Amino acid sequence: MKVKKTDQTPSGDAVLSGLHICIVGGGVVGLVGGIFLRQYGFRVTILERDTTLKTIGAGIQLHPNAVRVLQDLGIYEKIRSKSVVPPSIILKEYTTGEILHNQDLLEPARKYGAPVLTLHRGDLRGLLYDGAVAEGVDVRHGVSIDLGDIDLVNGVVKLSGQSEVLRADLIIGADGAHSVVREALAGRKDEAVPHGKVVNRILIEEKAIAAVPSLRYLVEKPNIIVWLGPECQAVTYVLDGTFNIAFTWPSSLDPNDMFFGPQPVDLDEFRSRLDNWEPELRDLVGLAEHSLRWMLFEPIVDDKETPWVDTRGKFCIVGDAAHRVLPYLAQGAAIGIESIALLAHLLAKVEDRGQIKDCLDIYQRLRKERTSQISRATLKNGRNWQMADGPLKEERNRVFLTEVPTAGFPNLLADPFFQEWLWGYDASKAADEAWSRYKPVREGKELKGKG
C-alpha cells in the first residue's frame, strides 16, 4: 500500500490538511511518523532535543513487520541500498561454536513480502531525517521539552527557554525511554529497574575481519550469528562496511549501580572473562579497539489504567515512550514503527476533529494488546537463549538440533505460528479493520444524537 494522500482519499482530507501535528522526539519512530503524517497532508513539526542529527550506537536489525512499513515511505530504496540482507540466523553453542540452529531468512522474506535488514542506526536515522525534510516536515533541533513545558489542560507545549507556545491539534510523544510526555500523561515518573544486564557494543572494520582467515566466513556470508551463553549472548552481523557485535552481559541489579546512556567498556577486563568461549569469538573480540555499553532496564508493560492518551485527545505517546521492550527479539524499533504507522493511518481517516480522541483510543487499545504480548515473548526468548549450563540447556540444545520448529520452539523467531503473528503484521490493514468496525458505531451514535 502506498500512503500518499492521493492514494487514500479519506473524505475528511480537506479538514485534515489544516491540522497541525507536533511530534516530540526525532528518533526513528518520530521521523517515520513525520513522513507518514506529512504524506497524508498534515502540517508536521518535530521537536528534537539534540542540536544536530547524531546517533550513538551501532547496528540495528529490522524485521519484516518493520520493513513492510518502511517500504511505504517512499525512501525504501535508499534504506535498502545502505542495508545488508542476512540469509540466516545461526545460533551457536558459546564454548564450542557448534551450530545449534540455522534459521533461513530468505523464504520468510518472500512469504511476508519484506526481508530482514541489518544497517547502521546512523544511516537509518539520516535517511529518515532527509526524507522527512524533503516531505516538508519542520524538524527543529536543539528543542528540549521539559515536564513543566507540557500543558495538558490547554493542550500546548511551551518551548523551553523561549517564550514561544506551540499549539497543535495533536502532540505525539516519541521521546524515547525516559519520555516526559509519558510522565505528564501518567502523572508520575516510572522507576527505572535494572534488568541485570548490560550490552557491550563493538564495531569492527569489515576488512580487518576479512584479513583473518578463521574469521573471514563472518563477512563472506552476512548471516546473523548468535553465540548463546549462560545469562549472556553475543549477537553479530554485517553492516555496510563494518561488523557489529552486541554482547549482552550480566551486570549488577543494585539500583545504586544504575547508569543511563553509554559508558566506555574496559576491553581488556571484558576479554579476560571470555576464557571459555569459542576461540573464534575471542579472536573476533580481540580485534575490537573500543566498545561502549548500555544498561538494560526492565521493560514497560502497561495495564489499561496507565494512559497513553490524554482525556481530551490532544496528547499521546508512541515508540519506546509507550512500550520499551528488551532487545532479545530485536523488536523495539520495529514495534515503534508499527505503532506510529497504525496511528498515522488511523488519523488519515479522521473526518472531523472530534474523531481524533476516538482514533487515539483505538490506537491505544490495539497497541497495548500487541506490544505487551511482544514484550512477554521477548523475555521468554531471552530466557531460552541465555540458559545456564545444565540439564535444561542440554534439553534445549537437543530440541534445536533435532526438532522441526513448531509451536513453543526455543527460538521464537523460528516458531512458525509466532513468526507469522510477529512478522506478518500489517499496520495499515489493522487500521482499516479497526476503522471499519468503529465507523458504523460512530455513525449510529451521530444519528441517535440527531434523532
Ligand SMILES: Cc1cc2nc3c(=O)[nH]c(=O)nc-3n(C[C@H](O)[C@H](O)[C@H](O)COP(=O)(O)OP(=O)(O)OC[C@H]3O[C@@H](n4cnc5c(N)ncnc54)[C@H](O)[C@@H]3O)c2cc1C
Ligand atoms: C542494545 C539494544 C539493541 C537493540 N536492537 C534493536 C534491533 O536490532 N531492532 C529493533 O527493532 N530495535 C532494537 N532496539 C530497540 C530500539 O533501539 C528502540 O526501540 C528504538 O530506538 C526506539 O525508538 P524511539 O524513536 O521510540 O526512541 P529513541 O530512539 O530513544 O528516540 C527518542 C528521541 O527523542 C529525543 N528526545 C528525548 N527526550 C526529549 C525531550 N524531552 N525533548 C525533545 N526531544 C527529546 C531524543 O533525543 C531522541 O532523538 C535495541 C535496543 C537496545 C538497547
